[in-house]
Amino acid sequence: GESVGLHLPTLSVQEGDNSIINCAYSNSASDYFIWYKQESGKGPQFIIDIRSNMDKRQGQRVTVLLNKTVKHLSLQIAATQPGDSAVYFCAEKRGSGNTPLVFGKGTRLSVIA
Amino acid sequence: KAGVTQTPRYLIKTRGQQVTLSCSPISGHRSVSWYQQTPGQGLQFLFEYFSETQRNKGNFPGRFSGRQFSNSRSEMNVSTLELGDSALYLCASSPRREGTEAFFGQGTRLTVV
Numbered sequence: 001g002e003s004v005g006l007h008l009p010t011l012s013v014q015e016g017d018n019s020i021i022n023c024a025y026s027n028s029a030s031d032y033f034i035w036y037k038q039e040s041g042k043g044p045q046f047i048i049d050i051r052s053n054m055d056k057r058q059g060q061r062v063t064v065l066l067n068k069t070v071k072h073l074s075l076q077i078a079a080t081q082p083g084d085s086a087v088y089f090c091a092e093k094r095g096s097g098n099t100p101l102v103f104g105k106g107t108r109l110s111v112i113a
Numbered sequence: 114k115a116g117v118t119q120t121p122r123y124l125i126k127t128r129g130q131q132v133t134l135s136c137s138p139i140s141g142h143r144s145v146s147w148y149q150q151t152p153g154q155g156l157q158f159l160f161e162y163f164s165e166t167q168r169n170k171g172n173f174p175g176r177f178s179g180r181q182f183s184n185s186r187s188e189m190n191v192s193t194l195e196l197g198d199s200a201l202y203l204c205a206s207s208p209r210r211e212g213t214e215a216f217f218g219q220g221t222r223l224t225v226v
């Protein structure tokens with residue numbers, strides 16, 4: 001069925017290393033994807049988004065890669081810091097126009113100092 | 114620019130009561146969406162408003178309702194509260210008509226006892 005999911009529920013990374021968080025989607029009609037970071041007790045924080053006409057988009061220390069062939073999305077965090085510890089969600093928007101964001105279950109990133 | 118503001122931050126209600134949650138979007142944002150977040154179900158879409166019109170509704174019972182005012186502020190109401198309604202209720206606003214680039218508030222933690 002249609003779903004937005006994450007390959008790994010938890011990820012532990014050494015401080016200073018790069019982190020890669022993965023997300024799979026099954027609906028080829030999805031044309032917009034977004035990553036959020038959620039720290040304990042807070043609402044999701046916008047990190048970066050990408051549209052389906054792009055393969056890669058870079059932000060500050062973050063890169064999102066979109067592979068439409070295998071319906072895969074990843075978030076790369078460079079030089080991971082303790083402040084990056086949080087739950088990361090990917091979300092997709094199916095079709096164009098007035099459709100809601102559909103969220104994956106989330107991956108918990110733990111940064112080891 | 115102020116972010117999305119949700120009030121109250123915490124709420125404790127008794128089964129059978131009703132509750133109203135408020136969301137003030139980022140200035141200039143006309144699209145407002147509501148989500149319910151629970152440990153078991155993750156982020157589930159409730160409804161989305163644009164210019165006072167509900168454009169989408171998630172798969173929730175009729176006890177869940179909402180509205181948007183002319184100043185884009187939104188409220189959601191849950192009547193006849195059940196224990197299972199305990200959750201973090203999140204509001205997101207977007208500057209785009211299609212609801213992309215959504216920014217979340219801190220949420221309202223509702224506990225039903």
